[in-house]
Amino acid sequence: MRNIMIIIEYDGTNYGGWQKQKNTLSIQQVIEEAIYKITKKEVNLISSGRTDAGVHAIGQVANFITTSKIPIEKIPDAINSKLPNDISIIGSKEVAMDFHARYSARRKRYKYIILNSKYKRPINRNYSYHVKYDLDIDKMKNEIKYLIGEHDFKAFMSSGSSVQTTVRTIYDVSIEKQGDLIILEIEGNGFLYNMVRIIVGTLIDIGRGKISTSLKDIINSKDRNRAGYTSPACGLFLKKVYY
Amino acid sequence: MRNIMIIIEYDGTNYGGWQKQKNTLSIQQVIEEAIYKITKKEVNLISSGRTDAGVHAIGQVANFITTSKIPIEKIPDAINSKLPNDISIIGSKEVAMDFHARYSARRKRYKYIILNSKYKRPINRNYSYHVKYDLDIDKMKNEIKYLIGEHDFKAFMSSGSSVQTTVRTIYDVSIEKQGDLIILEIEGNGFLYNMVRIIVGTLIDIGRGKISTSLKDIINSKDRNRAGYTSPACGLFLKKVYY
Known part of the structure; x- marks a missing residue:
């Protein structure tokens, strides 16, 4: 098991915000689906906090637990290949298992x-x-x-x-x-x-x-x-x- | 008759360029239609030069001849009220009748x-x-x-x-x-x-x-x-x- 931290930039214009919800497309859902496509495993993506509908990010941070063996430096390009143009992974880092994007944020x-x-x-x-x-x-x-x-x-x-x-x-x-x-x-x-x-x-x-x-x-x-x-x-x- | 010079900013992303043409929406056409809506007269909008499909402008210049009596300082707000969000008139000036946005450009x-x-x-x-x-x-x-x-x-x-x-x-x-x-x-x-x-x-x-x-x-x-x-x-x- 690995804990992967990713840094995300997104244009929030066309989304109902970060958090997964019914009846509107969220940034969380789109990234989770992209990760599923490359790892073939469902993940729960934890962010530093939700952003509201229409809010942008140039440094959102999130983490997910995975058994995938993709080298850490290949993670952004791999996920980005499955993401639309308005969301991009701009950094990645392997972190300790107790790292939690929300609770660890200072x-x-x-x-x-x-x-x-x-x-x-x-x-x-x-x-x-x-x-x-x-x-x-x-x-x-x-x-x-x-x-x-x-x-x-x-x-x-x-x-x-x-x-x-x-x-x-x-x-x-x-x-x-x-x-x-x-x-x-x-x-x-x-x-x-x-x-x-x-x-x-x-x-x-x-x-x-x-x-x-x-x-x-x-x-x-x-x-x-x-x-x-x-x-x-x-x-x-x-x-x-x-x- | 008056000769009106306007300064235009536009996001060219969704247009086939400046110049009016069949089968694709042009910036010239959209602005000419907006001027028609406020003056009720068709105008021929002359720009400093065409810009290609997808090219933006933050200071395009154009002019048109009109009999409209709208005060010159009200021209931008009047035209803008009929324009979509990706085109905006950001300045206006009454110029001599021989001013030509293309031929007069230095x-x-x-x-x-x-x-x-x-x-x-x-x-x-x-x-x-x-x-x-x-x-x-x-x-x-x-x-x-x-x-x-x-x-x-x-x-x-x-x-x-x-x-x-x-x-x-x-x-x-x-x-x-x-x-x-x-x-x-x-x-x-x-x-x-x-x-x-x-x-x-x-x-x-x-x-x-x-x-x-x-x-x-x-x-x-x-x-x-x-x-x-x-x-x-x-x-x-x-x-x-x-x-």
């Missing part, structure tokens, strides 16, 4: 891309969220510092998820302007349901002057109604998982 | 994006050309200087086009590595049929050691068989047209 890093332009731009339209309003980037940059550290992020969680605690630690967050793009990156020990997308929606509302409350006060309120809207999935990328 | 700038990575990458897969071989970027950078100036670029023209002369002037060319991407930009007074894509294919063959002849000698040979292959359309962008 940190995750997400990226969110806002296209801040007067008119919509066709190129990369599936990989960014178009905001046509003027955004005060300095104001947004000034606010994000309140996210750093251990906080109760209850105000930034969509309902419909059950978690033991809404306390999470953010280690790093940045906002950078590159031409028409505004790129947010955020790293933490874990994220609540829709947390990154609600943080982004709140920052956009702050940047365009629709919300005048500081992020600090919104965090302290623990009230979802004080935060902004949930920005769309198409701008969000799971960038890296740390073990 | 220079054009193209961009070509190579994704140079071991494995295919789903994100941006429609906006780059994947090359998995190791490429010697320094060698490629060293060769491009021979493109600068006035040359007979006959070796870099696909058959099937009739032109009076194959002499063109290149004003600027650069190759830059940004992570996994290799970005070539080239500016000239005009380009032969498939010229940029053959230059890129030749540079890739030079970069991976398949062609050992210098670009200088290939240009001088005026022989298409000495140059490399025609790289695919998906990596090519018409970036800017100068008037």
